[in-house]
Amino acid sequence: MKHIINAVEKRKKQIIALAKNIVEIPTVNPPGMNYERCVEFLELSCKKAGLKTRRYYVPKPELKKLGIEAGFARVNLVASWDTGAKKTLHINGHYDVVPATGNWQTDPFKPRIKDGKLFGRGSEDMKANIACMISAVDVLQGLKICPAVNVELSFTPDEETGGQTGLAYLLKKKLIKADYAIGEGYEDDYAAIGNKGMLWLEVGVYGTSAHASTPYRGENAFEHMLEISRAVSGLESVLNRRRTRCVTRDKRDAYSTLVVGGKIAGGNKTNIVPDYASFSIDRRLIPEETVAEARRELEGIIRAKSAKNRNVRVKIRTTTAEEPVISKRDDHFLDVFSKALSSVLAKKLKTAIMPGGTDLRFFIRQGVPCLGYSVKGGQRAHADNEFVYCKSIIDTTKIFALVINGLNRVKQAR
Numbered sequence: 001m002k003h004i005i006n007a008v009e010k011r012k013k014q015i016i017a018l019a020k021n022i023v024e025i026p027t028v029n030p031p032g033m034n035y036e037r038c039v040e041f042l043e044l045s046c047k048k049a050g051l052k053t054r055r056y057y058v059p060k061p062e063l064k065k066l067g068i069e070a071g072f073a074r075v076n077l078v079a080s081w082d083t084g085a086k087k088t089l090h091i092n093g094h095y096d097v098v099p100a101t102g103n104w105q106t107d108p109f110k111p112r113i114k115d116g117k118l119f120g121r122g123s124e125d126m127k128a129n130i131a132c133m134i135s136a137v138d139v140l141q142g143l144k145i146c147p148a149v150n151v152e153l154s155f156t157p158d159e160e161t162g163g164q165t166g167l168a169y170l171l172k173k174k175l176i177k178a179d180y181a182i183g184e185g186y187e188d189d190y191a192a193i194g195n196k197g198m199l200w201l202e203v204g205v206y207g208t209s210a211h212a213s214t215p216y217r218g219e220n221a222f223e224h225m226l227e228i229s230r231a232v233s234g235l236e237s238v239l240n241r242r243r244t245r246c247v248t249r250d251k252r253d254a255y256s257t258l259v260v261g262g263k264i265a266g267g268n269k270t271n272i273v274p275d276y277a278s279f280s281i282d283r284r285l286i287p288e289e290t291v292a293e294a295r296r297e298l299e300g301i302i303r304a305k306s307a308k309n310r311n312v313r314v315k316i317r318t319t320t321a322e323e324p325v326i327s328k329r330d331d332h333f334l335d336v337f338s339k340a341l342s343s344v345l346a347k348k349l350k351t352a353i354m355p356g357g358t359d360l361r362f363f364i365r366q367g368v369p370c371l372g373y374s375v376k377g378g379q380r381a382h383a384d385n386e387f388v389y390c391k392s393i394i395d396t397t398k399i400f401a402l403v404i405n406g407l408n409r410v411k412q413a414r
């Protein structure tokens with residue numbers, strides 16, 4: 001173990017430089033810019049690390065089906081190291097980043113290092129991880145170590161917009177394999193083993209328009225929407241007591257949640273009685289709940305409220321529905337990962353479910369034992385002045401290298 005840790009330590013400069021180079025490519029999504037340029041760069045880095053690479057473009061008809069505008073290529077990169085082993089460890093990283101909005105003190109795509117932190121859009125979410133993935137392999141190859149597991153890395157687009165053309169696509173087309181998987185997740189001494197479910201509804205309320213000088217001729221959809229949304233909000237006190245038995249890192253994440261009105265629409269003139277108003281519902285499900293139950297519960301409240309007035313019609317549309325997921329447990333995988341983590345960080349590994357989902361859920365659904373682990377940053381993903389700790393880039397590289405090296409090794413006879 002020590003020689004691997006030392007070898008990573010010796011390559012420190014190159015690893016940080018690699019992370020910077022990746023952050024420099026503005027793979028902003030939406031709309032999905034510079035994907036090919038990024039993949040080209042990653043391909044080169046993977047080849048230098050001794051990996052075989054394959055590119056997978058999502059065909060245009062497929063993009064159309066998913067409602068993605070043509071113009072920007074959606075390309076996945078898979079890099080593999082076939083060691084002749086029976087099992088494969090897959091590590092995934094998405095290379096797209098959200099737009100750089102807010103108040104940046106530095107150019108978000110000109111990565112800067114200050115006080116041991118690497119600043120740049122996508123540094124934390126999750127380009128530093130990509131540098132760790134490639135560097136871990138690079139170091140093991142340099143040491144002429146042959147792992148007892150095949151290694152497959154994937155670099156995928158569009159996580160920030162649902163992941164359907166990225167990791168989900170690779171899995172659907174059976175282009176990758178995994179007996180164990182590592183992807184985006186928690187950091188430091190926590191690894192993610194699943195995430196909450198999600199149900200998004202759009203509730204459209206229809207009334208009757210009229211001249212505002214004679215409101216008695218109309219039926220105000222906005223006023224009815226307020227009543228209905230207030231009734232939905234009433235569910236919050238129930239959800240606040242619905243607690244999962246799973247471990248969460250933050251105690252507040254142990255409960256079912258509800259956000260009403262993230263998106264509202266309707267009404268377009270002051271002197272018209274509005275005949276339409278709509279509001280959104282974002283409902284997060286603990287693993288003990290299902291999408292069907294959550295939908296029934298919400299629909300019951302909405303229908304009960306709207307049934308009171310015959311002149312009002314309500315339409316409920318589901319815009320997103322994802323069941324909660326928890327990874328299959330694999331004791332060997334957990335054991336190897338926790339030993340790697342404690343030999344690098346001198347901490348004990350803890351596992352927890354996350355409130356929000358990552359691409360890892362696609363692997364979890366297929367029954368692959370998964371751990372979500374990321375480079376530690378300032379928890380400023382999607383915010384301005386996003387950064388990661390340089391030390392954590394090096395530590396995470398060490399952990400990945402130790403996990404690759406440790407998996408499926410036959411125990412030495414004493």
Ligand SMILES: [Zn+2]
Nearest residue numbers: 125126159184
């Ligand atoms: Zn991410």
